[in-house]
Amino acid sequence: AQKITQTQPGMFVQEKEAVTLDCTYDTSDQSYGLFWYKQPSSGEMIFLIYQGSYDEQNATEGRYSLNFQKARKSANLVISASQLGDSAMYFCAMRGFSGSARQLTFGSGTQLTVLP
Amino acid sequence: GAGVSQSPSNKVTEKGKDVELRCDPISGHTALYWYRQRLGQGLEFLIYFQGNSAPDKSGLPSDRFSAERTGESVSTLTIQRTQQEDSAVYLCASSLVASGANVLTFGAGSRLTVL
Numbered sequence: 394a395q396k397i398t399q400t401q402p403g404m405f406v407q408e409k410e411a412v413t414l415d416c417t418y419d420t421s422d423q424s425y426g427l428f429w430y431k432q433p434s435s436g437e438m439i440f441l442i443y444q445g446s447y448d449e450q451n452a453t454e455g456r457y458s459l460n461f462q463k464a465r466k467s468a469n470l471v472i473s474a475s476q477l478g479d480s481a482m483y484f485c486a487m488r489g490f491s492g493s494a495r496q497l498t499f500g501s502g503t504q505l506t507v508l509p
Numbered sequence: 510g511a512g513v514s515q516s517p518s519n520k521v522t523e524k525g526k527d528v529e530l531r532c533d534p535i536s537g538h539t540a541l542y543w544y545r546q547r548l549g550q551g552l553e554f555l556i557y558f559q560g561n562s563a564p565d566k567s568g569l570p571s572d573r574f575s576a577e578r579t580g581e582s583v584s585t586l587t588i589q590r591t592q593q594e595d596s597a598v599y600l601c602a603s604s605l606v607a608s609g610a611n612v613l614t615f616g617a618g619s620r621l622t623v624l
Contacts, residue, residue: 437615438600438613440614443612445610466580484551495557496554497564499552
């Protein structure tokens, strides 16, 4: 079984500063993928970034980067230079590459508020 | 289509009635997922379809919930004898395949309110 844990129900950050959103996971799969999604108050789910378990480099997409520490089973999202539009709920998710683990399992989310 | 389309966007029903929610995935996407999101909570997996394989129904909360998909086309999620605890946003997503780095693209959701 897969499990995603996000221990920060809410986070605040000052505009233009960086913020790290925590995510730890548990899986028995050897190969898996980790995803981050953003959900603004409008409710849509927006894909941000992906990290494969065998990727040697940490993933980056613009202002988003993923701090992947495989031995610690953590996949923290780093948002640099926060903007007011970054205020949203952020979900970490994972999916295995085989068998019954192909569903995308989500964490409980972190509500990020960017302060002006 | 260009994105995942869900209908209705809002549905208000009385307790005990049946409801059907529809999802039209992105053309060419063989995998289709249904999730439930209660107010202020995370996404709860319900079911996924991968091509013509048997669906993974492991997340369906009770036998009142069922879903169908014909081939790689539209899917319908049916909730029979609705209860107040069924009130939630039901999100549909599709991806090229149900594996690996394939990103799920979500629809806007169907908000269900059971009175």
